[in-house]
Amino acid sequence: MRTKDDQKKEALFEATIKLVNEIGFAASSVSKIAKEANVSSSTLYVFFTNKEDLLVSTYVEIKMDLSRAMLERFDDSLPIRDILKNAWFSMFDYISLKPHYFQFMEQFANSPYSDLVDREALEKHFVPLIEALQRGIDEKIIKNVDQNLLAAFLFHPLTRLANPRLCHGWELNQADLETAFGMAWDAIRL
Amino acid sequence: MRTKDDQKKEALFEATIKLVNEIGFAASSVSKIAKEANVSSSTLYVFFTNKEDLLVSTYVEIKMDLSRAMLERFDDSLPIRDILKNAWFSMFDYISLKPHYFQFMEQFANSPYSDLVDREALEKHFVPLIEALQRGIDEKIIKNVDQNLLAAFLFHPLTRLANPRLCHGWELNQADLETAFGMAWDAIRL
Amino acid sequence: MRTKDDQKKEALFEATIKLVNEIGFAASSVSKIAKEANVSSSTLYVFFTNKEDLLVSTYVEIKMDLSRAMLERFDDSLPIRDILKNAWFSMFDYISLKPHYFQFMEQFANSPYSDLVDREALEKHFVPLIEALQRGIDEKIIKNVDQNLLAAFLFHPLTRLANPRLCHGWELNQADLETAFGMAWDAIRL
Amino acid sequence: MRTKDDQKKEALFEATIKLVNEIGFAASSVSKIAKEANVSSSTLYVFFTNKEDLLVSTYVEIKMDLSRAMLERFDDSLPIRDILKNAWFSMFDYISLKPHYFQFMEQFANSPYSDLVDREALEKHFVPLIEALQRGIDEKIIKNVDQNLLAAFLFHPLTRLANPRLCHGWELNQADLETAFGMAWDAIRL
DNA sequence: GATGAATGAGTGTTCATTCAT
């Protein structure tokens, strides 16, 4: 028998991300995605059980890629602020480097497809950050509020600022970046 | 008085919002929307030139509804903080009252359909808020940074906190609300 | 609005019968049937909810056509033997006149599709014959056995003799016909 | 001794019969059949040149199995009636024992696939019965009519009575069986 | 000999839209 070609799976991920960004979920048909990936549409079904599986797998792939990037420079011995700043800048770098990955993620998360994801499994990949925030609370450095509130002010503004769909005609540069993190920190620090 | 036609148009808006939230853009076909609105799918074309027009019109309708709600209690004579707080709480009230409107908005804004909207025209409806922020900057109450940055920390966290798709299993209550606005204010104030 | 075209439904019935006879259920695709009927395959779905519905409806249509034919000359005042002979010859005439209708019926009845038919509703159309047989039993003219046994010897041999698929290279002619009915009568009479 | 290959071929026959009975020719795909037989679908092509070949071979296999069963107790020295009765009851036993084999046969024989079978070759396996009938004619015991007529009244009613698809909710038992053969004999005897 | 990978052609069905009334 032939051996499975991992390049094809990768090409399908890329094609999915590209097309969904350009024309949306509705218009991104299986055949268009397959054509973009230079693969027969029936071959797609060798790698994914159906369209839904392809989309969800693509999302999970990206999300785990992001968690890897954000935790690469993670160093528990640093002060809380520096830990968060490192993660924050890593996230920005990731978005800058792979803006289409990020945009797909945002579109997916706001669609009904997101209900199909095993969220708990994904969240585990971000545990070190959650623990750092908790340590900040315990050490009276960070406001004693729900993790959702902290995340909403620490990371969510960044997703908006980096999203060309939401901040049209304006781009976050390195100078703004320092300011922006300062604002995020002001929001959550005691 | 509402004419028969307006009722049908209204029903189509409602059906669109409901279906897109439940099953997404991809699966929300014209015929399903028409059936949900108890209208023939041919009749839909009396009110909208095509499916795209229906979706964009629905979005614009909601966005203007939101701007009306946020500016209802607007009072230029109040201190900046109170002006923003009023708008902030009005927005929260709107989302709480019409969560499906809000969810449609988020899904739409993150999709390629959003490129079809005349953004400048829409932004005009939020001018008083933008001016208030600028006044805050001039009066050295608010950080002198780009409006996009201010919006990202003032309003964007709220959209996340109120979005059940993003904050699953957690709901913003009135007590958290005060805290949340405090964090938003800490982020943008000097 | 346009008015529904009954000719199209009729054409679809004919096309279904023709194709299923020629190439079987497996190869008779919706698109082939539609093309044979000179109708768009989407139009087919205006008349039938799906392929299954088309096939079952075609079967029911034929079966009722057959019952009409068999009971046309039905006359309760005749002797039992003549009543049955009339029905028998009517059935033969029907098969001779519309052999492809009959062949479709046989193929359908032997396929799993037949499970989808409301058999009780169909059987009602043959009640007069069943009653005649019962009268024959009561009058001690016909063997006192189950209706299924009577039908199996009275009508089933005819379906075989008239089926070119089962009796290849041999055809039932008018002379044989008299003989054949005689054999059927011998089987069931006391 | 049965080799490994023969087991696979046998498994493919069984899987074909099972699936075709349950879901029909149309839905019985090569891959489903292969999966049911616990064999790769490519392996199927080692034993059969294509799907058609598989189906026809399965039919021929069954038909020859049936002929073997019907002639097992064949004894030329018995009276005609006993010869036929033995064959008749053997056929009933076969159907009772392997109802799914029989049902496949009926479905196949009524489909266009049956055109692909070498009928003459198959008929040879039933020659003793045909000769017995002819002897009956010569000895003025059986009606002097075409063999097709005799077969239609002797064996065909049995196929109907034993077919659950045609005689739903009614089953032929041993008591009916004697009656039934009596009717068959009445039909063909002089 | 046996099989998983791969695919072009085809499946049944729904789509957005137009047409006739």
Added chain:
DNA sequence: CATGAATGAACACTCATTCAT
């Protein structure tokens, strides 16, 4: 104004079959 009828194009997906190992 409103709608059921009608359809070409596209949909997600499966097919029978071949290929490389």
